[in-house]
Structure formats: C-alpha cells, structure tokens
Amino acid sequence: NAGVMQNPRHLVRRRGQEARLRCSPMKGHSHVYWYRQLPEEGLKFMVYLQKENIIDESGMPKERFSAEFPKEGPSILRIQQVVRGDSAAYFCASSPQGSQPQHFGDGTRLSIL
Amino acid sequence: GIQVEQSPPDLILQEGANSTLRCNFSDSVNNLQWFHQNPWGQLINLFYIPSGTKQNGRLSATTVATERYSLLYISSSQTTDSGVYFCAVGTDRGSTLGRLYFGRGTQLTVWP
Numbered sequence: 001n002a003g004v005m006q007n008p009r010h011l012v013r014r015r016g017q018e019a020r021l022r023c024s025p026m027k028g029h030s031h032v033y034w035y036r037q038l039p040e041e042g043l044k045f046m047v048y049l050q051k052e053n054i055i056d057e058s059g060m061p062k063e064r065f066s067a068e069f070p071k072e073g074p075s076i077l078r079i080q081q082v083v084r085g086d087s088a089a090y091f092c093a094s095s096p097q098g099s100q101p102q103h104f105g106d107g108t109r110l111s112i113l
Numbered sequence: 114g115i116q117v118e119q120s121p122p123d124l125i126l127q128e129g130a131n132s133t134l135r136c137n138f139s140d141s142v143n144n145l146q147w148f149h150q151n152p153w154g155q156l157i158n159l160f161y162i163p164s165g166t167k168q169n170g171r172l173s174a175t176t177v178a179t180e181r182y183s184l185l186y187i188s189s190s191q192t193t194d195s196g197v198y199f200c201a202v203g204t205d206r207g208s209t210l211g212r213l214y215f216g217r218g219t220q221l222t223v224w225p
Binding site: 031033035041042043044045048055056058059089091093095098100101102103104106107109 | 144146148154155156158161199201203205208209210211212213214215216217218
C-alpha cells in the first residue's frame with residue numbers, strides 16, 4: 001500500500017508568487033490534515049478536510065492561505081503572495097476516520113527567496 | 114487547546130544506552146501517537162497508543178491515560194535512533210475533533 005504522497009518534496013518561490021502543495025492520502029482514507037513546521041518549532045495544525053468539505057480551518061492564517069480536497073484528485077494547500085515567513089515544512093496526514101491514527105507524508109519544504 | 118509537554122528537550126547518549134522520554138498532556142485524549150523525525154525530516158510513525166503498553170523491537174511505549182502521561186522507552190540505542198521524537202495527542206470531542214496537538218519534541222543524539 002502506498003503511503004501518503006506529497007509533492008513536490010522541495011519548492012522554491014520568490015516573494016509574491018503562489019505556492020501549491022499537493023497531497024494524496026493513503027488508499028481508503030477520506031480524512032486529510034495539513035500541519036506546518038516552522039524552523040525550531042514543533043508541528044502546528046492548519047486545516048482538516050474531508051472530500052469536498054472543510055471540517056476545521058481554524059489553524060490556518062485567514063489571509064493568503066486556502067485548502068481544498070476535491071471529489072477527484074489530491075488535496076491542495078495553496079499559499080498566495082508568499083512571504084519569507086511562509087518558509088517551512090508542510091506536512092499532510094490522512095486517516096480513515098477522524099480521531100483515528102494519522103499517517104504522515106514526507107512533507108514539502110517550502111523556501112521563499 | 115490541549116497542552117503537550119515533552120521532557121527532556123535534549124538527550125545525548127552513547128550507543129547501547131537505554132533512555133526514557135516523557136510526554137504529559139493537559140486533557141483526556143482519544144488519540145496519542147509517538148513519531149520519530151529523522152535527520153532527513155521524515156516523520157515516522159512509532160506507536161498509536163491512547164492507553165496501555167506496546168512494544169516494537171527495541172522500542173516500547175506506555176500511556177497512563179488517567180494520569181495524562183505517556184512514556185517512550187528506547188533500549189540499546191543505536192546511532193540511527195538519532196533525531197527528534199514527538200508526542201502528539203488528539204480528541205474526538207467538540208470543535209477540535211481530528212486535529213493533533215504536538216509537543217516540542219525531544220532531540221536525541223546517539224554517539225558511536
């Protein structure tokens with residue numbers, strides 16, 4: 001069974017550009033979570049989605065950030081007009097149901113020039 | 114939200130030594146997971162252990178849910194055990210359903 005797949009592994013953007021991070025959950029998992037790890041910090045929850053629904057986005061900045069998990073295809077975390085402070089590792093996790101163990105992808109390392 | 118405290122923050126060991134990492138949390142939980150973040154940044158699932166005791170090779174974990182703590186034991190440590198160990202907890206109640214709260218981690222360095 002393939003695990004949680006994230007791409008790209010590394011992404012470099014200039015200030016003001018858009019970043020799109022993709023996550024394909026494990027087979028049979030319909031719950032997706034995004035977390036952010038800033039340098040020298042632990043992981044912080046951003047958003048929780050099910051297919052076509054945002055369940056909890058309270059951890060996501062109100063401006064510039066959005067997430068979706070369409071009926072078909074991967075979940076997308078989108079960051080518009082990136083700034084230096086967006087540089088971080090972004091992890092996606094999936095589970096078959098809420099409150100079940102979450103399985104993490106390898107992360108996307110976003111660097112802002 | 115749920116507060117998660119891990120101790121010690123840093124641990125330096127010689128190969129072959131044993132260690133115990135602790136995770137305290139501030140509320141009752143339905144989900145508790147231990148992860149190892151290796152030097153390449155990958156998060157490896159070690160245990161899903163909301164209560165009880167589990168063992169996997171040289172690693173074992175115990176969670177005492179009523180007292181709100183969990184312990185991760187590493188025996189006969191190897192250099193490949195180096196990295197950051199995270200404890201994360203979650204609940205199935207209310208508005209925080211689904212999310213995991215992470216501790217700040219324990220940075221483990223094992224010398225040959």
